[in-house]
Structure formats: structure tokens, C-alpha cells
Amino acid sequence: xxxxxxxxxxxxxxxxxxxxxxxxxxxxxxxxxxxxxxxxxxxxxxxxxxxxxxxxxxxxxxxxxxxxxxxxxxxxxxxxxxxxxxxxxxxxxxxxxxxxxxxxxxxxxxxxxxxxxxxxxxxxxxxxxxxxxxxxxxxxxxxxxxxxxxxxxxxxxxxxxxxxxxxxxxxxxxxxxxxxx
Amino acid sequence: xxxxxxxxxxxxxxxxxxxxxxxxxxxxxxxxxxxxxxxxxxxxxxxxxxxxxxxxxxxxxxxxxxxxxxxxxxxxxxxxxxxxxxxxxxxxxxxxxxxxxxxxxxxxxxxxxxxxxxxxxxxxxxxxxxxxxxxxxxxxxxxxxxxxxxxxxxxxxxxxxxxxxxxxxxxxxxxxxxxxx
DNA sequence: TTGCAAACTGAACGAATGGTCGGTTAGTAA
DNA sequence: TTACTAACCGACCATTCGTTCAGTTTGCAA
Numbered sequence: 035x036x037x038x039x040x041x042x043x044x045x046x047x048x049x050x051x052x053x054x055x056x057x058x059x060x061x062x063x064x065x066x067x068x069x070x071x072x073x074x075x076x077x078x079x080x081x082x083x084x085x086x087x088x089x090x091x092x093x094x095x096x097x098x099x100x101x102x103x104x105x106x107x108x109x110x111x112x113x114x115x116x117x118x119x120x121x122x123x124x125x126x127x128x129x130x131x132x133x134x135x136x137x138x139x140x141x142x143x144x145x146x147x148x149x150x151x152x153x154x155x156x157x158x159x160x161x162x163x164x165x166x167x168x169x170x171x172x173x174x175x176x177x178x179x180x181x182x183x184x185x186x187x188x189x190x191x192x193x194x195x196x197x198x199x200x201x202x203x204x205x206x207x208x209x210x211x212x213x214x215x
Numbered sequence: 216x217x218x219x220x221x222x223x224x225x226x227x228x229x230x231x232x233x234x235x236x237x238x239x240x241x242x243x244x245x246x247x248x249x250x251x252x253x254x255x256x257x258x259x260x261x262x263x264x265x266x267x268x269x270x271x272x273x274x275x276x277x278x279x280x281x282x283x284x285x286x287x288x289x290x291x292x293x294x295x296x297x298x299x300x301x302x303x304x305x306x307x308x309x310x311x312x313x314x315x316x317x318x319x320x321x322x323x324x325x326x327x328x329x330x331x332x333x334x335x336x337x338x339x340x341x342x343x344x345x346x347x348x349x350x351x352x353x354x355x356x357x358x359x360x361x362x363x364x365x366x367x368x369x370x371x372x373x374x375x376x377x378x379x380x381x382x383x384x385x386x387x388x389x390x391x392x393x394x395x396x
Numbered sequence: 397t398t399g400c401a402a403a404c405t406g407a408a409c410g411a412a413t414g415g416t417c418g419g420t421t422a423g424t425a426a
Numbered sequence: 427t428t429a430c431t432a433a434c435c436g437a438c439c440a441t442t443c444g445t446t447c448a449g450t451t452t453g454c455a456a
Contacts, residue, residue, distance in 0.1 A: 047313045181362040404450080412442085
């Protein structure tokens with residue numbers, strides 16, 4: 035049910051989706067939906083939490099907390115690509131949230147916390163001499179994760195490209211660009 | 216008027232914005248808006264056309280049509296960053312369109328044409344030996360312009376970073392990553 | 397067969413939506 | 427002053443929105 039709902043949200047946008055749209059996609063009446071969830075916003079919250087929980091789980095794994103910053107950064111980047119592939123619909127929805135409701139604002143705040151985590155890694159990477167110092171760390175991390183986040187606009191796992199292959203290419207391209215040489 | 220409307224669209228999302236919201240932001244009544252434009256969708260169309268016209272203008276400039284593909288690619292990349300900075304609100308709106316209405320679907324079709332133009336440049340760049348052949352051209356162009364498009368999520372010209380500086384950094388990072396060495 | 401809970405329906409609710417319309421105001425040229 | 431027009435207002439319209447609720451169906455354990 036969450037699966038179908040999020041698929042429709044991503045197709046038409048959350049605000050552009052009516053409960054009638056959801057009911058049609060689910061093959062039931064509007065009222066049936068309320069037997070399972072508290073309402074439209076509840077579906078959104080479940081989806082956003084799932085995406086955010088998965089992303090934060092990456093930042094708590096050993097690979098993200100020990101070792102040189104550049105390695106931790108690459109670990110988080112690869113982990114994010116993995117999460118993005120595993121939870122594609124939920125991450126897609128997360129990246130499109132505008133902050134209209136309380137649920138959305140809370141999700142945006144958690145997203146910002148994740149961005150701060152990444153920004154800190156880049157900063158440390160510069161300090162440890164592994165990242166080009168001529169590029170602003172904030173800018174670098176934004177470009178890096180802007181690229182990652184843009185994946186939701188076109189990446190479809192079912193087309194054959196695995197998350198690992200994608201992460202390899204992305205890491206190769208992006209890190210060659212920002213690493214000191 | 217278009218300026219204010221698009222600002223509100225970008226803040227709350229197009230579907231999440233009511234005519235009442237627009238009226239409040241403009242300091243007039245709903246009905247006054249209809250004296251100037253045909254309706255909500257008309258405002259959207261004006262904005263999307265403006266962004267798309269500016270992007271296609273870049274592809275028709277000499278820098279985008281003559282010379283080695285790698286140079287043309289860099290020219291289009293820099294031009295896109297310039298357009299993005301000059302027409303930030305309109306480009307932002309364009310990149311968030313979901314295709315719910317006819318206006319939106321038409322805009323998406325033009326966007327795809329732009330993407331095909333870029334994809335072709337990358338393909339030629341590989342053929343001319345200036346772009347790493349070990350990376351799929353389609354993938355490379357998607358990563359490249361995924362990065363460019365992600366700029367709308369955080370770039371604000373008024374914070375001091377000029378479009379040229381941004382384009383320099385972006386070109387440096389991105390092209391070091393994809394260029395043959 | 398009965399009993400019961402989960403799943404679901406259809407009709408309706410008040411609120412909000414995009415849009416219309418007859419009339420009023422403000423500015424300006426003759 | 428008059429005449430005209432662009433700009434605007436307030437009330438209203440039909441429709442759609444998310445949600446509620448009393449009642450019905452379905453599936454299954456006893």
C-alpha cells in the first residue's frame with residue numbers, strides 16, 4: 035500500500051495527488067485507505083522516515099566513522115547510492131519535499147543534518163590533505179551530493195545498471211575531480 | 216507579477232500554491248490576477264518557456280556548434296550555469312515539473328530535446344578521444360548535467376558567488392573527472 | 397453454523413480550490 | 427469636465443479536496 039502510494043506521489047507529486055488518485059491506483063475506495071493509515075500526510079511521513087532512517091544508518095556504520103576522512107566520505111557516498119537504489123521511491127519523494135506541512139519541515143531538518151555530516155567530512159578531508167584545498171569544502175560537498183541526489187531523476191535499477199556499478203563510476207568521476215593530484 | 220508568482224511556486228511547489236496564496240503575495244485580490252493572465256497554468260507556461268528559450272539559445276551560439284566536442288560540451292555546460300543563474304527561478308520551476316498538465320508535458324519534451332543535444336556532444340567527445348571511453352557516454356552526460364541541475368537546490372547569486380566562479384569550479388571538478396588523462 | 401474482527405463501501409461533510417462576473421476606482425488624454 | 431480604459435474588488439459558482447461514519451462484506455477460528 036505504501037509502495038503504491040509513494041509511486042503515485044512520485045508520478046504526480048505529493049500535492050498533485052488526491053486521495054481519489056490513490057484509491058484508483060490501489061483498486062479500492064477512498065474510505066478503505068483510512069482503514070490502514072491515518073491520512074494522506076501519514077503516508078508521506080512513513081515514506082520520508084524510511085528514506086531518512088536508511089541514510090542515517092549509513093553515517094553510523096564503522097566505514098563512516100573510522101579511518102581517513104576521504105575514505106569515510108567515499109564510504110558515505112557509496113552508501114548513499116546504495117540507499118538510493120534500495121529505497122529509490124522513498125528517497126525520490128524525500129528529495130522533492132518543499133516544507134509545506136509539519137511532516138515535511140521535520141524531514142527537511144533531518145536532511146540538513148545529513149548534509150552537515152557530509153560537509154564535515156569534506157572539511158576534514160581538506161585538513162588531512164586528501165582533498166583539493168583550492169575548492170571551497172562547502173561547495174565541493176554540495177556538488178558531490180547534488181550529483182548523487184540527481185540520480186533519482188533517471189536511475190532505474192531494473193534497467194540493469196547495479197547500484198555498485200553506478201557507485202563505482204560516480205566515485206571514479208567525482209573523486210578524480212576533487213582529489214589532490 | 217510573473218516574478219512574484221514564480222517565487223511562490225518555487226517556495227510551495229506549483230500544485231501546492233493556490234491562487235489565494237498568489238494574491239496574498241502580490242497584495243491584490245484573486246480576481247485582479249485574472250486581469251493580467253489567463254490563469255494559473257498560463258503563469259506556469261510563461262515561466263517554463265522563458266527557461267527553455269534561454270537554454271536552447273545556448274545550444275545555438277557558435278561556441279556550442281563549432282570546434283571540438285569537448286570544447287562545445289564545456290561551452291554548453293558553462294552556458295547552462297549562466298542561464299541557471301540569470302533565470303534561476305524559472306529554471307528551478309522547470310526542473311521540478313512533473314507532467315501533470317499539457318503545459319508541463321510540453322516543457323518536459325523540450326527538456327528531453329536539450330538532454331539529447333548534450334548526450335550527443337558527450338558521444339562525439341568520446342569519438343574524438345577527449346572523453347574517457349571507459350564510462351558510458353549516456354551515464355557521463357547524466358551525471359554532468361545532474362550536477363548542474365542540482366545547483367538550483369542551493370545556489371543563490373546574491374550570496375556573492377558569481378555564475379562564472381561557479382562555472383569555473385564546476386568545470387574544473389567535473390571535467391577533471393571525465394577527461395582522458 | 398456461529399461469532400467476530402478486519403477489510404471495505406457509499407454517501408456525505410465542511411473547507412478549499414480555480415475561475416467568473418458585474419460593478420467600482422484611478423489615471424489620463426482631449 | 428468629459429470620456430475612456432486599465433486595474434482592481436467582493437461576492438459568488440461549480441467542483442474537488444481530505445476526511446468521517448454507519449453499515450456491509452469477507453475470511454477464518456471455534
